[in-house]
Amino acid sequence: MIRYLSLLAALFIFTPLWAQKEEAGLFEVGKVKELRLVFKEKNWDQVLDSLKQGGDEQRLVGDASFEGKVYKGVGVRYKGNSSFFAVSKSGSSKLPFNIDFNHTHKDQKLPGGVDKIKLSNIFRDPSFLREVLSYEIARRYMPAPRANFVQLFINDVYLGLYNSTESVEDEFLEQYFKGDNGILFKCDPTWGYKEQPGCPEGDKASLQYLGPDSTCYQGLYEVKSDFGWQKLIELAKVLNQEPQKLDSIFNIDQALWMLAFNIVLVNLDSYTGRFCHNYYLYRDKEGVFHPIVWDMNLSFGGFRYDGSKDSPLSNEEMQTLSPFVHYKEKNEKRPLITNLLSESLYRKMYVAHIRTILNDYFVDSTYLHRAREIQEMITPYVQSDSNRLYAYETFTKNLYETAKADKASIIGIAELMGPRTEYLKNHPLIGKEPPVISEVKHIDYGEIVAVNAKLEGAEGAWLFYRYGKIGPWKKLEMFDDSGHDDQMAEDGIWGATITIDKEKKKPVQYFVVAENQYTAALSPERASFEVYSTAEETSTVKKGYK
Numbered sequence: 188m189i190r191y192l193s194l195l196a197a198l199f200i201f202t203p204l205w206a207q208k209e210e211a212g213l214f215e216v217g218k219v220k221e222l223r224l225v226f227k228e229k230n231w232d233q234v235l236d237s238l239k240q241g242g243d244e245q246r247l248v249g250d251a252s253f254e255g256k257v258y259k260g261v262g263v264r265y266k267g268n269s270s271f272f273a274v275s276k277s278g279s280s281k282l283p284f285n286i287d288f289n290h291t292h293k294d295q296k297l298p299g300g301v302d303k304i305k306l307s308n309i310f311r312d313p314s315f316l317r318e319v320l321s322y323e324i325a326r327r328y329m330p331a332p333r334a335n336f337v338q339l340f341i342n343d344v345y346l347g348l349y350n351s352t353e354s355v356e357d358e359f360l361e362q363y364f365k366g367d368n369g370i371l372f373k374c375d376p377t378w379g380y381k382e383q384p385g386c387p388e389g390d391k392a393s394l395q396y397l398g399p400d401s402t403c404y405q406g407l408y409e410v411k412s413d414f415g416w417q418k419l420i421e422l423a424k425v426l427n428q429e430p431q432k433l434d435s436i437f438n439i440d441q442a443l444w445m446l447a448f449n450i451v452l453v454n455l456d457s458y459t460g461r462f463c464h465n466y467y468l469y470r471d472k473e474g475v476f477h478p479i480v481w482d483m484n485l486s487f488g489g490f491r492y493d494g495s496k497d498s499p500l501s502n503e504e505m506q507t508l509s510p511f512v513h514y515k516e517k518n519e520k521r522p523l524i525t526n527l528l529s530e531s532l533y534r535k536m537y538v539a540h541i542r543t544i545l546n547d548y549f550v551d552s553t554y555l556h557r558a559r560e561i562q563e564m565i566t567p568y569v570q571s572d573s574n575r576l577y578a579y580e581t582f583t584k585n586l587y588e589t590a591k592a593d594k595a596s597i598i599g600i601a602e603l604m605g606p607r608t609e610y611l612k613n614h615p616l617i618g619k620e621p622p623v624i625s626e627v628k629h630i631d632y633g634e635i636v637a638v639n640a641k642l643e644g645a646e647g648a649w650l651f652y653r654y655g656k657i658g659p660w661k662k663l664e665m666f667d668d669s670g671h672d673d674q675m676a677e678d679g680i681w682g683a684t685i686t687i688d689k690e691k692k693k694p695v696q697y698f699v700v701a702e703n704q705y706t707a708a709l710s711p712e713r714a715s716f717e718v719y720s721t722a723e724e725t726s727t728v729k730k731g732y733k
Contacts, residue, residue: 260291694722
């Protein structure tokens with residue numbers, strides 16, 4: 188039976204993420220949660236400190252009460268690098284924690300199936316906003332952890348208000364990638380790592396190819412699965428030496444979203460910045476690696492080093508940071524940027540992603556309204572947090588103005604994003620008029636699927652598709668020549684035909700990219716995180732992982 192489906196992007200209405208119904212409870216932003224830990228050890232802090240200082244990831248076992256429900260035998264350890272060592276050195280007791288709820292009882296989980304959370308001490312963020320706000324924005328475009336606020340008590344002593352962030356493992360991987368038994372790397376070099384003898388010089392977790400010996404990568408990346416080094420090395424080799432083959436083993440569009448997100452929000456404590464870290468790589472069961480953003484406390488300009496020079500960026504330099512940093516310098520130490528953006532189509536898609544993020548959150552100050560909502564909600568909790576790392580005055584100030592965090596000057600979020608939005612809007616490429624895509628349709632003939640779309644102002648077009656909800660994206664060129672299920676030649680209707688692999692008995696997910704000389708447009712606009720599907724019976728846009 189032939190199924191004809193009209194998929195109109197105009198019918199999809201964007202509802203801000205925070206206005207959508209949150210999953211019951213655990214990471215709900217609108218309510219500050221309460222977590223209590225109880226240890227038998229009176230010197231629990233000294234025990235945890237000795238484990239952390241020794242580099243030991245063993246855990247201290249205690250009991251927890253989350254929102255009144257008791258969890259026995261949870262495993263607790265300190266976490267973090269600067270957020271631990273700098274704060275510990277200052278004498279503050281507000282240190283970051285990693286809490287494993289199924290450490291002793293393997294079937295013990297928090298609501299929603301979550302078994303591990305990370306508690307961040309809101310280091311170098313006087314506004315208390317960066318982590319939660321940044322993750323909310325990121326989750327509009329790519330898989331990213333959920334985060335909210337928690338009051339932490341240990342042995343009935345209040346330690347303060349923390350960020351609680353979803354751990355990138357088990358339930359997270361199952362939700363987005365339909366399985367947690369793939370290969371997982373945390374791309375964050377070991378604190379104090381020294382280059383191994385005989386290994387080429389690399390630059391942290393940059394995905395440079397350092398040869399076939401896994402020893403050269405250990406210490407730069409942390410494998411979280413039982414195996415995976417050879418697959419990581421293969422990825423680095425293809426990225427650096429055969430980038431034309433990358434789409435078969437790497438989610439390129441997801442990487443473009445991550446890079447666009449980093450550059451719009453000036454999130455430089457990331458792959459983009461000096462330390463080239465704070466992301467994960469997950470290889471799904473179809474053999475495709477996916478980058479996942481991590482650690483947002485220094486987003487919105489909280490870290491001033493872009494990696495292109497040794498000195499910190501001024502406020503003005505962050506406001507006008509080029510979206511093509513590293514690419515324009517042809518920086519071989521950032522191959523994920525230079526090699527992806529060297530391909531014309533991917534560069535235009537990257538520009539389109541920047542434009543989408545700007546329009547969704549910054550052009551109309553949506554981010555600022557949301558920041559005010561969060562700040563109003565947490566104000567009494569910040570006031571009562573006697574262990575907060577910075578003065579209360581900086582909390583109220585840093586949303587709008589530069590504030591001090593110890594000796595560091597942390598730019599105000601609005602102070603950064605107001606001028607930055609204007610700069611990016613008027614950038615010679617981002618400001619160019621993109622093509623317009625409408626009336627996206629497909630006809631399912633069984634053995635083939637014909638897709639067409641009405642395009643205006645396009646000089647070329649591409650159909651990206653994959654089988655099912657994970658796996659590599661393939662692309663087909665679209666034509667307006669009457670020979671590709673596109674109706675009449677030169678009538679503005681472009682088409683392409685997917686020949687269905689008989690071994691792939693899954694619905695097809697797809698999206699359309701139209702390009703002109705300078706830029707591109709996507710439909711759905713937030714593809715590939717949102718997609719069209721041959722399984723759909725209604726004119727709606729779906730999240731690709733659902």
